[in-house]
Amino acid sequence: MNRAHLRLEETRPRARGRERGRRAAAEIARTWRTYAELFDATAAAGGRSLDVPALALASVAATRAWAPDLAEEMEGVAEGADVPLWVVAALNARTEILSEAAAPRAGECSTVVHVGASRSGTSAGDGTASGAAGRTVGGQSWDWHEELADGWHAQSVRGAAGDPADGGSLAFTGITEYGILGKIGLNEAGVGVLFNILGHAGDGAGGVPVHLVARRALGSATSFDEAIAVITGAPVSASTVMTVVTADRAASVEVSPAGAAVVHPDAEGWLVRTNHFQDPVLAAGEHRGRLEPETYDRLRVLGERVRGRDGIVGPDDLAALLTAHPGDGAEVCCHAPAGGRLGTRWATLATVLVEPAAGLFQVHDGGPCTAGPGTWETLAVPTG
Numbered sequence: 001m002n003r004a005h006l007r008l009e010e011t012r013p014r015a016r017g018r019e020r021g022r023r024a025a026a027e028i029a030r031t032w033r034t035y036a037e038l039f040d041a042t043a044a045a046g047g048r049s050l051d052v053p054a055l056a057l058a059s060v061a062a063t064r065a066w067a068p069d070l071a072e073e074m075e076g077v078a079e080g081a082d083v084p085l086w087v088v089a090a091l092n093a094r095t096e097i098l099s100e101a102a103a104p105r106a107g108e109c110s111t112v113v114h115v116g117a118s119r120s121g122t123s124a125g126d127g128t129a130s131g132a133a134g135r136t137v138g139g140q141s142w143d144w145h146e147e148l149a150d151g152w153h154a155q156s157v158r159g160a161a162g163d164p165a166d167g168g169s170l171a172f173t174g175i176t177e178y179g180i181l182g183k184i185g186l187n188e189a190g191v192g193v194l195f196n197i198l199g200h201a202g203d204g205a206g207g208v209p210v211h212l213v214a215r216r217a218l219g220s221a222t223s224f225d226e227a228i229a230v231i232t233g234a235p236v237s238a239s240t241v242m243t244v245v246t247a248d249r250a251a252s253v254e255v256s257p258a259g260a261a262v263v264h265p266d267a268e269g270w271l272v273r274t275n276h277f278q279d280p281v282l283a284a285g286e287h288r289g290r291l292e293p294e295t296y297d298r299l300r301v302l303g304e305r306v307r308g309r310d311g312i313v314g315p316d317d318l319a320a321l322l323t324a325h326p327g328d329g330a331e332v333c334c335h336a337p338a339g340g341r342l343g344t345r346w347a348t349l350a351t352v353l354v355e356p357a358a359g360l361f362q363v364h365d366g367g368p369c370t371a372g373p374g375t376w377e378t379l380a381v382p383t384g
Contacts (some may be wrong), residue, residue, distance in 0.1 A: 001365045001377035010167070011160030013069040017076020022090075024153075024178050025081040031178040032087050034342075035094055038145065041342045042101040055097050055205040056089035062208045065237060069169075070212050073181060090122040091179035092209045099203035099238040106345075108275045109196040110298050110332045111243055112321055113138030113250045114311040115269040116357070126284070137312040138271075139353040140194045141322050141368060142175070142184065146336035146345040152177045154363060157187060157219070157244060158382045169219040173361050173379040175350055182215025184352055186361040188381045189222040190247055192354040196273050198239035199288025202257035205342040207237025211256065214242055224249040232260040239287075241273055247357035254278070258285050269377040270306045274298040297330035313377045315353045319368035333367040 006024060010016040021028065036052070043050045064071035078085040092096060116136035144152075154175055162168025174185020174193075186192040193214050204252060213234040221227035224246040231242050231253040239256040241263075252263040252273055261279035265271045276289030276296065289295050301324050312318050324332035336345040348367030353376075354360065361379045364371040 001363065001375065003365050005379070006153050006155045007382070008155065008157045011158055013073040014076035015250070016157070017093060017306070018071040018080035019163070021077040021080020021082075024079075027151075027153070027178040028077070028083065028088075028091070031148065032083070032091060034147050034151060035091060037098055038147075042098060045343065046102045048101055049200070050097065050101055051330065052090050052097060053086040055094055055100060056086040058206040059093040059096060059209050060089045062206060062235060062237075062261055063212055065209050067212065067216050070181060070215060077179060078100075088179050091177065092181060092211050093205060094180075095197060095210050095240065096205040096207065096238040096366075099199075100205040108143050109140055110302060110322060111138065111194050111196055111271070111273040112138040112302055112306060112312065112318070113194070113243055113245055113265070113271040114306070114309075115250045115265050115271075116248055116311070121302055123183040134258060134311055135351065135355060136245060136247055136250060136357060137318075137355045138192065138243065138250060139312065139318040139322070139351070140184070141332060141334070141348045142195075142215075142349050142350045142368070143334045143346055145343065146347040147342055148177070149347065149349055152349060154377065154379055156326075156379060156382050162342055170222065171382040172218040173381045174218065175352065175363055180211050180281070183211055184214070184220050184287045185218045186354050186359070186381060187221070188383070190356040190359065190360070191217065191221045191224065191227050192245040192356050193217050193227070194243040194245065194352070194354070196241045196243070196275055197288075198241055198254060198256065198275060198277055199286070199291075200258060200282065201285045201287045202254040202339065203238045203287065205237060207257070208234050210238055210240040211234055213255065217242070217244070228253060228262060231255060243271060243273060245356055252278070254282055256282055256285065258282060268307070272299060272302045272306060274302070294330065298324075298332050301328060301330040301332065312353075312366045315362050315371065316373070317366070318353050319351060319364070319371040322368035325369070333369045335367070
């Protein structure tokens with residue numbers, strides 16, 4: 001994979017942020033320019049205007065109250081990249097700001113996870129594998145704007161001893177966008193986080209950014225239960241589903257301004273996620289699925305493909321599951337059209353596999369239909 005891999009060695013929040021900002025200053029500036037255009041274009045398309053600095057700084061205040069170390073780390077990024085704090089905050093809060101602009105989404109991520117029980121066993125209602133032992137493996141496609149295809153990178157972040165509230169953290173690896181502290185990854189305790197956007201009628205800006213919630217889980221959760229507690233306890237203002245995967249458990253946590261809900265695997269151990277709520281209470285406020293029903297098509301196609309399968313064998317098996325185009329009944333593997341304005345050109349930018357028991361995080365640069373032998377990079381969680 002010919003993609004930048006940022007290895008952060010600093011262990012204190014502000015110093016780690018400065019290292020990120022200093023080493024990726026040019027890329028942060030370039031990514032910010034695209035997001036600034038995207039915010040403006042999206043707001044204009046909806047007949048709205050956005051005060052991005054004010055929205056971004058409101059997210060900083062919410063983050064400082066919930067996880068002061070992450071606010072300090074964003075300050076370090078701003079210092080290292082020599083940009084205003086609100087620019088770094090706006091990158092981390094890009095989901096919330098786009099929600100404030102009522103951004104349409106003509107594509108997005110699809111996730112499949114199988115909890116490690118073979119077909120001779122079952123999956124318990126709490127997401128724990130039962131019956132014969134097996135491999136718990138999850139993966140996803142990450143769809144985003146084609147114009148931001150150069151706006152993401154691999155990262156490996158060294159941990160630090162101590163309580164997270166006092167600067168301590170777990171080491172983790174994964175992928176994220178330039179200037180954003182975290183997204184999809186696996187930490188040294190074997191806790192993986194996958195990421196799909198949702199849409200709720202109450203979505204907006206000003207809460208803790210969902211990307212920082214994922215970062216908090218990766219940097220602090222030593223177990224499945226701790227990850228669930230971190231995510232469900234976050235005071236968010238926009239909606240996302242974060243799927244937590246450990247060696248023997250998995251569950252999707254739907255977060256929204258209306259609350260949070262945990263969705264467990266089905267009786268065969270499968271979790272399949274696209275971009276609508278599955279919890280019936282939160283689904284009452286569904287926004288995205290009502291406007292963009294293709295999310296249900298993707299769920300249906302993937303559900304049919306996994307039914308009766310033993311699990312996910314490896315990256316090539318995952319890629320085959322996720323390779324679906326309009327002629328297959330749904331566009332799971334998304335390709336940008338040749339034309340179109342900024343905000344309408346969606347593409348699958350990365351495909352990810354995580355196997356926590358093996359400490360394995362693998363990423364392919366692009367959509368699953370282009371994956372094959374030699375295209376996957378294995379990212380190691382920093383040790384020592």
